[in-house]
Amino acid sequence: TSVHMRFRKTNFFKKYYNSILTKGNAIIAISKHIEHSIVETFPSVDVKNKIQVIHRGVDLSLFNPNNIKPARIIVQSKILNLKDNLPVIIMAARPAMWKGYIELIRALSLVREDFQCVLIGAADGSQNFQKILINKIIKFKLETKVKLMKTSNDIQAALLLGDLIVMPSITPEPFGRI
Numbered sequence: 001t002s003v004h005m006r007f008r009k010t011n012f013f014k015k016y017y018n019s020i021l022t023k024g025n026a027i028i029a030i031s032k033h034i035e036h037s038i039v040e041t042f043p044s045v046d047v048k049n050k051i052q053v054i055h056r057g058v059d060l061s062l063f064n065p066n067n068i069k070p071a072r073i074i075v076q077s078k079i080l081n082l083k084d085n086l087p088v089i090i091m092a093a094r095p096a097m098w099k100g101y102i103e104l105i106r107a108l109s110l111v112r113e114d115f116q117c118v119l120i121g122a123a124d125g126s127q128n129f130q131k132i133l134i135n136k137i138i139k140f141k142l143e144t145k146v147k148l149m150k151t152s153n154d155i156q157a158a159l160l161l162g163d164l165i166v167m168p169s170i171t172p173e174p175f176g177r178i
Contacts (some may be wrong), residue, residue: 005034092158103170
């Protein structure tokens with residue numbers, strides 16, 4: 001079996017449901033963090049002895065700037081509506097509060113230099129999720145600096161536009177690929 005997520009403290013039924021992942025002849029954990037989560041949730045020696053950490057990966061050639069044509073970067077720049085001559089901060093994440101959106105917005109409110117920040121993926125969130133972020137952006141007077149965008153269909157080119165790429169997750173990630 002392969003475990004890609006951390007186990008949270010839940011009810012008996014959810015723990016029983018998740019236990020199926022420990023029944024295979026071998027268990028692949030995608031990180032040491034996940035290995036620890038498995039052992040903590042299912043502390044039997046049998047389970048511990050079956051775990052092997054095989055890290056999840058990213059095909060680095062997809063993110064090699066030499067493999068990304070300038071036209072792709074130009075298209076992403078237009079989609080993200082970036083202004084010339086302003087530093088670009090990019091956060092690319094799915095719309096989940098534990099990814100650290102609020103913490104980033106708070107931190108950006110302390111920056112005295114001019115910048116533009118694009119939250120790629122945030123506009124895919126529920127209306128309530130977006131409303132919370134927008135209210136924080138307004139509270140900290142960042143309306144002209146921070147924008148919510150939908151997921152990019154060319155994240156490799158989009159990330160090249162960033163002067164700073166951030167991932168301020170507030171809880172441990174199983175294996176954050178950013």
